[in-house]
Amino acid sequence: MTDLTHLQRLEAESIHIMREVMASAENPVMLYSVGKDSAVMLHLAKKAFYPSPPPFPLLHVDTTWKFQAMYELRAKAAEDAGMELLVHQNPEAKEKGINPFDHGALHTDMWKTEGLKQALDKYQFDAAFGGARRDEEKSRAKERVFSFRGANHQWDPKNQRPELWKLYNARKGKGESIRVFPLSNWTELDIWQYIHLENIEIVPLYFSAPRPTVERDGLLLMVDDERFPLAPGETPVERHIRFRTLGCYPLTGAEESKATTLPEIIQEMLLTTTSERQGRAIDKDAGASMEKKKQEGYF
Amino acid sequence: MTDTPSVYQTDALISQDIDAYLDIHQHKSMLRFITCGSVDDGKSTLIGRLLYDSKMIFEDQLASLEADSKKMGTQGDEIDFALLVDGLAAEREQGITIDVAYRFFATEKRKFIVADTPGHEQYTRNMVTGASTADLAVILIDARKGVLTQTRRHSYLAHLIGIKQIVLAVNKMDLVDYDEARFNEIVDDYRAFAETIGIQAFTAIPLSGLAGDNITNPSDNTAWYQGPTLLAHLEDVELSNTLEQEKDFRMAVQWVNRPNLDFRGFSGQIASGVVRIGDDVRVVPSGKQSTIASIVTFDGELDQAVAGQSVTLTFADEIDCSRGDVIAAASAPPAVTDQFESTLVWMDETPLLPSRSYILKIGTQRVNAAVQTLKHQINVNSSEQLAASTLQLNDIGVVDISTDRPIVFEEYADNREMGGFILIDKMTNATVAAGMVRFSLRRAQNVHWQAIDVDRQAHAALKNQSPRVLWFTGLSGSGKSTIANELEKRLHQTGRHTYLLDGDNVRHGLNKDLGFTDAARVENIRRVGEVAKLMADAGLIVLTAFISPFQAERDMVRAMLPDNEFVEVFVDTPLAVAEQRDVKGLYKKARAGDLKNFTGIDSPYEAPENPEIRIDTTQMTAEQAADAILDWLSKNA
Known part of the structure; x- marks a missing residue:
């Protein structure tokens, strides 16, 4: 009798989900955000189809405001996996110069929500893997593994298909698409343990290092390039920081830390008293903001 | 606030020897369970408590929880744990859980995935969904109220879906002064009921989700109780995976x-x-x-x-x-069948239509399937068998199902993965039912298709023609019979062997036992489809003139026949035009309310999306229509 560990069971479940998508979708894609969850998802895809390379491309919906270190890992990760990397930047947002400093919520809406819709329409993808987990946020806890979006990409939380056993109903009408979340049942701790156990390469920003920072609205932000508007006379302060979650650098709060190894990161996480989304400006609106964003088509 | 119990993370070990800690936690097992109970039994509070005690709630979440508790909580200045798990905005307003939500927490021994399943009656399908992947069910009872109808329903469903481990959580013990006699009374009540539905064993625990008794730590308030706490029990039960x-x-x-x-x-x-x-x-x-x-x-x-x-x-x-x-x-392969008895849980607003062809998914197999016989419905409150002609949302029935190809299966009781299936509606793509194979019907193994030497090719060759089923569909009075009749005359004149099956005529004989409900319409078309298929096998060109209002049944007949043999002819007459013609005076009767379930008036017509031939009768006479169809046939010979 072999007792499978919880990570072995989570891994097997995610692989099963990915293979089901491959068997039922015509044109799948994996959304790749370069973060730790994407890294785990990509690793699982390599396992699911080995010895074949994962039979779909990676898609990065880029906002042009990610950390430099993320852009560096992006190309390398795709190449290592033997997958095509597609990068989409919303041309309208680009033209209008939408940025997180001047445009607030519009930045996320145009670069990410609109950008994603554009990319899915452009390439006619009918299934997109995403790295969302149910433990991240309240409205995520109720999302199905196979989540259906209407022709306009909207999510209807009251009209979800029941998911029984391991039987996923992937049938869809014309113009409809599926978002698939193979990491649904993973927690933040599971992700870190798995990265540690499997030796998965992640962006160095997750590890502590001295980095130039400024404080904005209670968030500790990293000055990642010259686009960061400093107040007159303001100079970035070097602090030992790392990130629990990665997004657009002007929107992602760092925490002061000395953790430079995975066990130390896990140690900090277990002893910490705040959730990982606390560092995200996007979730700070009204209580049900994520649910609202998802109905509009946010991933 | 209760202190964090030691069964969770040992902070000392984490801070002193993280590698040792990681080693322990990489060898954890995983248990999936569901919580179910009535609307006010305190499920969400219990789960909130488990998460809180296991430190799965962080300070920022707690801050927003405290703010929410003051704003809409029901617990005064205390934290309302229910707000933590009632995620969707709509539910927070209504104060009920309306969809299954998954939560996670871990102890030293196990990772837990909790499906929080709703108690509200109309959402039984979510409970079945949550239970389908669970090893264990926690059935909550309000100690003040005892065993309720909902308790019976949820226990029945948990047992039906094959959950072997049942925990009876007698909650809100604080509100009955931790009374042992009350606890025993509830347990006896539940045992008496459980035996009638075949639950052999269960574990009863007195607790309070709100006050925290017997959740993680044994409570002094229930000194008379010697059993495990809820969490200790969850950590120790045997896993079905093993x-x-x-x-x-x-x-x-x-x-x-x-x-x-x-x-x-x-x-x-x-x-x-x-x-x-x-x-x-x-x-x-x-x-x-x-x-x-x-x-x-x-x-x-x-x-x-x-x-x-x-x-x-x-x-x-x-x-x-x-x-x-x-x-x-190789020594013990699973069985194969195309007819089996099954339990069916209906999950869609649109009721079951016996004889309609649905997609059946079992394992990685996908076949067409129809409910042949609805044997009975089950009243989950009393376990009584009721006669039924259909299944509505949340109904449970025992049915015979036949599939168009044999499926590999095992009885659900022996193997959940090989015996659990879903039915999918072909038009809406909705998952309409969950099923559990009870056993193969012996017939399927014994009745083999009779191989015949003079086959359909031989029949067709002798007649020197390609068999076809020309399926005319359209509203009553659209002109189906008139055009079909005209077309048959032309075909007959050119030496073709034909047969016209007409709606009215068939209803006088073969289908005289059928009415006009949706279910009867489906059966009507199924029989006509089978007859048309036999005639096409005999080499005939078959013309059928039936309203046949549903796409699913037209597609079912199409699927019975070889490729290209089914020709859908949409006689497209607007309702207003057909009603104005009203050759048989039926529209007048229907409008007056003297004729029920009349297509186009109080029963729907689903126009074909991609018919092979579309006839616009406002632009064409019956003769021109017949010409157009002959033309199509010669081009697609």
Whole structure:
């Protein structure tokens, strides 16, 4: 009798989900955000189809405001996996110069929500893997593994298909698409343990290092390039920081830390008293903001 | 606030020796369970408490929780744990849980996945959904109220879906002064009921989700109770995943892995048993045999793999195997059937239509299936069998199902993965039902298709024609019969062997027992489809003139016939025009309310989306229509 560990069971479940998508979708894609969850998802895809390379491309919906270190890992990760990397930047947002400093919520809406819709329409993808987990946020806890979006990409939380056993109903009408979340049942701790156990390469920003920072609205932000508007006379302060979650650098709060190894990161996480989304400006609106964003088509 | 109990993370170990901690936590097992109870039994509070006690709630979440508690909480200045898990905005307003939500927490021994399933009656389908992947069910009872109808319903469903571990959580003990007699009374009540539905054993625990008694720590308030706390019990129960390994080997093929000409592997997740290199295996349903050459994974080849693992297998011989096949132990392969008895839980607003063709998904197999017989419905409150002609949302019934191709299966009681299936509506793509195979109907194994020497090709060849079923569909009074009649005359004149099946005529004979409800309309078309198929087998060109309002049934007949033999002719007459003609005076009667379920008036007509031929009768006479169809036939001979 072999007792499978919880990570072995989570891994097997995610692989099963990915293979089901491959068997039922015509044109799948994996959304790749370069973060730790994407890294785990990509690793699982390599396992699911080995010895074949994962039979779909990676898609990065880029906002042009990610950390430099993320852009560096992006190309390398795709190449290592033997997958095509597609990068989409919303041309309208680009033209209008939408940025997180001047445009607030519009930045996320145009670069990410609109950008994603554009990319899915452009390439006619009918299934997109995403790295969302149910433990991240309240409205995520109720999302199905196979989540259906209407022709306009909207999510209807009251009209979800029941998911029984391991039987996923992937049938869809014309113009409809599926978002698939193979990491649904993973927690933040599971992700870190798995990265540690499997030796998965992640962006160095997750590890502590001295980095130039400024404080904005209670968030500790990293000055990642010259686009960061400093107040007159303001100079970035070097602090030992790392990130629990990665997004657009002007929107992602760092925490002061000395953790430079995975066990130390896990140690900090277990002893910490705040959730990982606390560092995200996007979730700070009204209580049900994520649910609202998802109905509009946010991933 | 209760202190964090030691069963969770040992902070000391984390801070002093993180590597030792990680080693322990990498060997944790995983238990999936559901919580169910009535609307006010305190499920969400209990789960909120488990998360809170296991430190799965962080300070920022707690701050927003405290703010929410003051704003809309029901607990005064205390934290309302229910707000933590009632996620969707709509539910927060209504104060009820309306969808299944998954929560996670962990102790030293186990990771837990909790399906929080709603107690509200109309959402029973969510409870079945949550239960389908669970090893254990926590059934909550309000100590003040005792065993309720909802308790019976949820227990019945949990048992039906094959959950072997039942916990009776007698909650809100603080509100009955931790009274032992009250607890015993409830347990006795529940036992009496449980035995009637076949629940052999359960574990009863007195607790309070709000006050925290017997959740993680034994409570001084219930000194009379010697059993485990809820969490201690969850940590120690046996996992069904381990038990699956003792059964015969089965793996449904998900995907054929062919990176190059030298490698052909079969990928899947092992449903039961153990597979080793050199094992003799059989591919079902084809029956082809080989031996396992290798068990391939990204992390290297394995000597053996067990139930629950996702692997890729290669065979020693080149034999056919593809998605939908089951690879099984050669000495004990699973059975195959195309007719079986099953329990069905209906999950859609649109009721079951017996005879309608649905998509059935079981394992990785996908076939067309129809409910042949609805034997009875089950009242889940009383376990009574009721006569029924259909199943509505949340109804449970026992049915006979037939499939268009044999499926590989095992009885659900023996193997959940090989015996659980879903039905999908072909038009809406909704998952309309969950089913559990009870047993194969013996008929299917004994009645074999009679092979006939003079086959359909021989019939057609003698008549020197290609058989066709010209299926006229359209509203009453659209002109189907008139055009079909005109067309048959022309075909007959050119020496074709034809037969016209007309709606009104068939209803005087073959289908005189059928009315005009949706279910009867489906059966009407099924029979006509079967007759048309036999006639086409005999080599005839068959013309049918039926309203046939539903796309699903037209597609069902199409699926019965070889490719290109079914020709859908949409006689497209707007309702206003048909009603104005009203040749038989039926529209007038229907409008007056003297004729019920009349298509176009109080019963729907689904116009064909892609008919082979569309006849616009506002632009064409019957003669012109017949010409157009003849023209189409000669071009598509």
